[in-house]
Amino acid sequence: MKVTIDGQEAKVQEEKTILELAIELGIDIPTLCHHDGLEPYGACRLCIVEIEKNGEKSLDTSCTRYVEDGMVIKTATKEIVERRKLIAELILARAPGSKELKERFEKLGVTKSRFESKDNDCLLYCGRCVRVCKEKVGIEAISFVGRGYDTKVDTPFSIDSDVCIGCGSCAEICPTGAIKVRDEGSNRYIEYFNTKVELIECKECGKFFSTKKIIEKLKKEFPHLSDIDLCETCKKNKKMKKFWRAKR
Numbered sequence: 295m296k297v298t299i300d301g302q303e304a305k306v307q308e309e310k311t312i313l314e315l316a317i318e319l320g321i322d323i324p325t326l327c328h329h330d331g332l333e334p335y336g337a338c339r340l341c342i343v344e345i346e347k348n349g350e351k352s353l354d355t356s357c358t359r360y361v362e363d364g365m366v367i368k369t370a371t372k373e374i375v376e377r378r379k380l381i382a383e384l385i386l387a388r389a390p391g392s393k394e395l396k397e398r399f400e401k402l403g404v405t406k407s408r409f410e411s412k413d414n415d416c417l418l419y420c421g422r423c424v425r426v427c428k429e430k431v432g433i434e435a436i437s438f439v440g441r442g443y444d445t446k447v448d449t450p451f452s453i454d455s456d457v458c459i460g461c462g463s464c465a466e467i468c469p470t471g472a473i474k475v476r477d478e479g480s481n482r483y484i485e486y487f488n489t490k491v492e493l494i495e496c497k498e499c500g501k502f503f504s505t506k507k508i509i510e511k512l513k514k515e516f517p518h519l520s521d522i523d524l525c526e527t528c529k530k531n532k533k534m535k536k537f538w539r540a541k542r
C-alpha cells in the first residue's frame with residue numbers, strides 16, 4: 295500500500311492504523327482514550343485527521359481507522375487544530391481540576407475551558423480503566439454503571455470489590471489521575487472504588503511487596519515460575535548469589 299501523510303509518501307506493508315503509521319514516522323498526533331496496550335476505542339476524537347480517498351475528504355479518528363492504499367492523510371490542518379482545541383476544552387470541562395489533563399492539553403494551547411465545568415475528576419468516556427481491567431487483567435472488577443447523566447465507572451453495587459486483585463492498572467492508565475492507590479498497614483486501598491485488598495509479605499525479607507490476590511493469580515497462571523513469593527530485591531539478591539556461586 296502507498297499512502298501520503300503530511301506530504302511524505304509511505305509504503306505500508308502490513309495492516310496498521312493511521313496513528314500507528316504516524317508514530318512510526320515521528321508525526322505527533324494527540325490522543326487521550328488511546329493506549330498502545332489496549333484495543334482501539336475511538337471515543338475522545340482528539341486524534342482526528344483529514345483523509346482524502348478517491349477525491350473525497352473526511353475527518354476520522356486515526357487510532358481506529360486503518361491505512362488504505364491511496365489515502366492522502368493530513369494530521370494538522372488549520373481545521374483539525376481548531377477542532378482538537380474545541381474537543382480538548384470539552385474534555386477539560388469534565389475534569390477541570392486535573393493537573394494531568396492540563397499538562398496534556400498545554401501542547402494544544404488549551405489551559406482552561408470556556409464551557410461550564412462540573413467538578414468531576416473522571417472523564418468517563420475514555421474508558422481506559424474499564425478496558426485495562428477487562429482486556430489485560432482479565433477480571434472486569436469495574437464497569438460503566440448507571441444510565442445517562444448518572445453513568446459512572448464503579449464496582450458492582452458500588453461496594454468493595456471481591457474480584458479486584460489490587461494490581462493498580464486502572465490507576466496507572468487513568469489520564470486524569472482520578473484513581474489513587476494507597477498501601478497502608480497490611481492493605482492496599484483503591485480509593486476511587488472503595489476497595490481494600492490484602493497485601494502479602496515477601497517470603498525472604500518479610501516486607502509487603504504485592505497483594506495476596508495478585509500472587510495467587512500468578513501462581514495459577516504461571517505454575518512453572520519460581521520465586522513468585524519474593525519481592526524484586528530478594529529475587530535479584532538470589533540471582534546474584536547464584537551467579538557468584540557458579541563463578542567459584
Ligand code: FES
Nearest residue numbers: 336338339341357
Ligand atoms: S485517541 Fe483516538 S479517539 Fe481517542
